[in-house]
Amino acid sequence: MSDVLAVAEHRRGELRDVSYELLTAGRQVADATGGDLHVAVVSGDTEAFADNLNREGVDYVHTVGDGEEFDHDVYVQAVEALHAEIDPQVLVMPNSVNGLDYAPAVANRLDLPLATDAVGIEYDGGLTVTREMYGSKVETTVEVGGDQQAVTIRGAEWPAAEGVGDAEIAPFDVGIDDEGGATVTGFEEVGGGDVDISEADFIVSIGRGIEEEENLPLIEDLVEASDATLASSRPIVDNGWLPKNRQVGQSGKVVTPEVYLAIGISGAVQHVAGMKGADTIVAVNTDPNAPIFDIADYGIVGDLFEVVPELIEEFE
Amino acid sequence: MKVLVTVKEVAEVADDFEIEGTEVGERYLEYDLNEWDDYAVEEAVQLKEEGPVEEVVTVTIGPERSEETIRMALAKGADRAVRVWDDALEDADLLDVETKTNLLEAVVEEEDPDLVLTGVQSGDDNFGATGVSLADEIGFQWGAVVNALDYDHDAGVAHVHRELEGGVEELTDIELPAVLTIQTGINEPRYASLRGIRQAQSKEIATKSLDDVGLDAGAIESDLTMTAMYEPESESDAEIFEGDAGETAERLAEVLREKGVAE
Numbered sequence A: 001m002s003d004v005l006a007v008a009e010h011r012r013g014e015l016r017d018v019s020y021e022l023l024t025a026g027r028q029v030a031d032a033t034g035g036d037l038h039v040a041v042v043s044g045d046t047e048a049f050a051d052n053l054n055r056e057g058v059d060y061v062h063t064v065g066d067g068e069e070f071d072h073d074v075y076v077q078a079v080e081a082l083h084a085e086i087d088p089q090v091l092v093m094p095n096s097v098n099g100l101d102y103a104p105a106v107a108n109r110l111d112l113p114l115a116t117d118a119v120g121i122e123y124d125g126g127l128t129v130t131r132e133m134y135g136s137k138v139e140t141t142v143e144v145g146g147d148q149q150a151v152t153i154r155g156a157e158w159p160a161a162e163g164v165g166d167a168e169i170a171p172f173d174v175g176i177d178d179e180g181g182a183t184v185t186g187f188e189e190v191g192g193g194d195v196d197i198s199e200a201d202f203i204v205s206i207g208r209g210i211e212e213e214e215n216l217p218l219i220e221d222l223v224e225a226s227d228a229t230l231a232s233s234r235p236i237v238d239n240g241w242l243p244k245n246r247q248v249g250q251s252g253k254v255v256t257p258e259v260y261l262a263i264g265i266s267g268a269v270q271h272v273a274g275m276k277g278a279d280t281i282v283a284v285n286t287d288p289n290a291p292i293f294d295i296a297d298y299g300i301v302g303d304l305f306e307v308v309p310e311l312i313e314e315f316e
Numbered sequence B: 001m002k003v004l005v006t007v008k009e010v011a012e013v014a015d016d017f018e019i020e021g022t023e024v025g026e027r028y029l030e031y032d033l034n035e036w037d038d039y040a041v042e043e044a045v046q047l048k049e050e051g052p053v054e055e056v057v058t059v060t061i062g063p064e065r066s067e068e069t070i071r072m073a074l075a076k077g078a079d080r081a082v083r084v085w086d087d088a089l090e091d092a093d094l095l096d097v098e099t100k101t102n103l104l105e106a107v108v109e110e111e112d113p114d115l116v117l118t119g120v121q122s123g124d125d126n127f128g129a130t131g132v133s134l135a136d137e138i139g140f141q142w143g144a145v146v147n148a149l150d151y152d153h154d155a156g157v158a159h160v161h162r163e164l165e166g167g168v169e170e171l172t173d174i175e176l177p178a179v180l181t182i183q184t185g186i187n188e189p190r191y192a193s194l195r196g197i198r199q200a201q202s203k204e205i206a207t208k209s210l211d212d213v214g215l216d217a218g219a220i221e222s223d224l225t226m227t228a229m230y231e232p233e234s235e236s237d238a239e240i241f242e243g244d245a246g247e248t249a250e251r252l253a254e255v256l257r258e259k260g261v262a263e
């Protein structure tokens, strides 16, 4: 019981980045427990996926061929069966939208304590994970007891595993019982339309700090005066103040402009996922502890309702 | 048809705060209805207004203080509330997913709902796992991160969109009974009307101890223990502009000109 089992993730024929990050996190734990790193890949073209997952540090890749795309009934049963077979110390899964759709059910079924959204994992005779709370304002360390544990890891916290390994790749037969009850019927792309913010060089992005829809023209004036492209964090789109194609982040667009000016945006991880690739990040925020300052190159700790009018004047 | 909605009161931390042991000092906390649950309550109330649902019941794991938040959900249209709390819970510094699952399971057994709506996550400890864990425990189907819901009463099927990453949505049909975890943006949560607030005063909030829901202290023994809380070391090497609004704006304008993105 010293092995580690990591579960890969893919969508529409491609492994997602977090899969390779899971290999790094999984290897790190396996080094500490002194066990092997097992990787499971479920559904789709598992043979091709397995070849890609055979990176340095991986000992076994188990392929479960049932199904094409993610289906939580298949994943839960596959992981449950592999867990019984391998009997790992730690089970590692992604803290992605699909991860959140099966990991809690797996943990419940196997009676494993579950720590989600880990940004750090230590194993030293016992498992300790680092997690954030209160919108990344504090970090906590949490000891996870029990005989065996389950963890989901946040994306982009561990580097991707590289190189080519010499893993043993073998199909694993689960005998999926089609419990049914949830059937995926298709996919839909959202956030299309006339503007593509991912092409912009200079983005002025507004967050909940703007408070009211009536205040938006202030930002639109800045956008016009400085010849920028307007974008926003999620709450602005949720409120219907801007269309979906303006949303930056995990569930919106990924942008890589030369300058990203974040105004009244706290810097939640799901937002940062969409803009951390900008060359230069500037933040205007009243809260000196706002996480956005951790990734900013320049900052103004101040009230947007005072700073933005002055900034508009600079460009008029 | 009955809908059970989980409603959590979450703490938000002030701009400046201090950590005391493994907690943020009480005086720096402000309590509110969890953002995601607000959308879940709205979705349930809309289902009632549209017809198929007869009753919307909220369930909260929380101390007496949370009744203020529960009244908010009642004022927005939920019919009645259940609040589970116990001295034994008071002492726990972290309620893990398993504990919450056990407590909610006990309430589900009593209430026997057809549909359970939860938020995707709570804004304070963001485990994001309770809804799906509960679904597995009570033998319901489920869907996580739902941002569109169209319920076909005759077929007993919820046609949902699950919001995946990168602007892609998964279309899924889920048979009831089910647990759905609701994402922000699925609807426009209403503000409580004055009439709603008045009516909420006379709606029932049933308070239940562990004993009342048929559980013992073993059901809330957590395998997770928080051992430290700290402010993350700032990795920031940001240059913070000093001065008043005019001065900082001028410095920022210089940077934008230097980078060649604005004139």
Ligand SMILES: Cc1cc2nc3c(=O)[nH]c(=O)nc-3n(C[C@H](O)[C@H](O)[C@H](O)COP(=O)(O)OP(=O)(O)OC[C@H]3O[C@@H](n4cnc5c(N)ncnc54)[C@H](O)[C@@H]3O)c2cc1C
Pocket: A097, A135, A206, A207, A208, A209, A210, A232, A233, A234, A235, A247, A248, A249, A250, A251, A252, A253, A263, A264, A265, A266, A267, A268, A269, A270, A271, A274, A284, A285, A286, A287, A290, A302, A303, A304, A305, B120, B121, B145
């Ligand atoms: C599955 C999932 C997917 C998600 N996807 C996305 C996504 O794609 N994109 C996204 O953005 N979010 C996403 N989120 C939501 C995310 O977690 C945050 O809730 C959101 O990013 C917060 O937006 P915000 O920073 O505008 O608001 P807040 O976090 O409320 O921050 C507002 C900020 O404004 C500051 N402020 C207030 N008043 C002023 C003022 N007068 N002047 C200057 N500053 C001021 C405050 O100090 C604060 O820092 C997702 C969440 C989940 C669970």
